[in-house]
Amino acid sequence: MVAMQALNKHFGSLHVLKDIELEIMPGEVVVVIGASGSGKSTLIRCINGLEEFQQGSLMVDSKALLPHGKSGKALQKIRTEVGMVFQQFNLFPHLSVIDNISLAPMKVRGWSRADALETSQRLLERVGISDQADKYPAQLSGGQQQRVALARALAMEPRLMLFDEPTSALDPEMIGEVLDAMRELAKEGMTMVIVTHEMGFAREVADRVIFIHHGEITEQGPPEKLFDKPQHERTQSFLARVL
Ligand code: ADP
Numbered sequence: 001m002v003a004m005q006a007l008n009k010h011f012g013s014l015h016v017l018k019d020i021e022l023e024i025m026p027g028e029v030v031v032v033i034g035a036s037g038s039g040k041s042t043l044i045r046c047i048n049g050l051e052e053f054q055q056g057s058l059m060v061d062s063k064a065l066l067p068h069g070k071s072g073k074a075l076q077k078i079r080t081e082v083g084m085v086f087q088q089f090n091l092f093p094h095l096s097v098i099d100n101i102s103l104a105p106m107k108v109r110g111w112s113r114a115d116a117l118e119t120s121q122r123l124l125e126r127v128g129i130s131d132q133a134d135k136y137p138a139q140l141s142g143g144q145q146q147r148v149a150l151a152r153a154l155a156m157e158p159r160l161m162l163f164d165e166p167t168s169a170l171d172p173e174m175i176g177e178v179l180d181a182m183r184e185l186a187k188e189g190m191t192m193v194i195v196t197h198e199m200g201f202a203r204e205v206a207d208r209v210i211f212i213h214h215g216e217i218t219e220q221g222p223p224e225k226l227f228d229k230p231q232h233e234r235t236q237s238f239l240a241r242v243l
């Protein structure tokens with residue numbers, strides 16, 4: 001689903017991603033961990049072309065994203081196939097919940113309003129908030145808003161889902177409901193790349209955990225291996241701080 005080779009990304013003089021090699025298989029759930037500023041967001045934002053990179057190659061679902069943002073039509077195609085959920089929910093404040101979800105399928109996929117509404121309602125049920133369809137984002141709790149954001153991404157029938165700290169802006173009592181919805185999605189076989197500090201969730205759901213330090217993949221492996229027997233001193237000291 002993703003093949004990244006020798007990918008390098010700079011912000012001006014700052015070398016943010018260094019020779020990243022990353023392959024993600026269909027159905028795999030990959031959790032990315034690392035200290036603040038290590039490049040986690042930049043890494044996953046490269047996968048849907050939200051950030052340009054300068055060197056290396058990147059294939060997403062067999063379509064090439066080219067360096068310097070020169071991907072052309074492939075970028076449009078990839079954006080329709082890759083869903084993303086952010087820390088800040090980024091819902092359209094002036095649209096109802098159901099309209100937030102049905103907008104993109106209608107505009108981008110050309111679905112009829114009736115089809116889009118039916119699918120949106122089904123997705124709201126799936127994330128456990130079917131009774132909130134006609135509310136506006138500001139009328140919902142953070143946990144509900146994030147589940148709307150998840151439903152909105154799923155409405156495009158993505159082949160890959162990216163999550164950038166989806167629970168970091170939530171009050172503690174709302175984290176569980178969002179993680180539950182993500183857990184369900186993982187069970188259904190969705191390919192997922194998740195940046196999170198929820199180590200318990202990572203241990204339970206991830207097929208593979210990747211530890212990034214200063215823009216480099218220092219270590220990766222199945223959660224039991226990475227969490228219980230980290231090989232690298234940097235991984236050990238990071239985990240000692242967060243676990
Ligand atoms: P993380 O998500 O792991 O906290 P980021 O990928 O957001 O890290 O950032 C990696 C590094 O790149 C940090 O040093 C950050 O300050 C820098 N950075 C991120 N976005 C930009 C930007 N748009 N312009 C310049 N520097 C940036």
Ligand code: MG
Pocket residue numbers: 040041042164
């Ligand atoms: Mg980040």
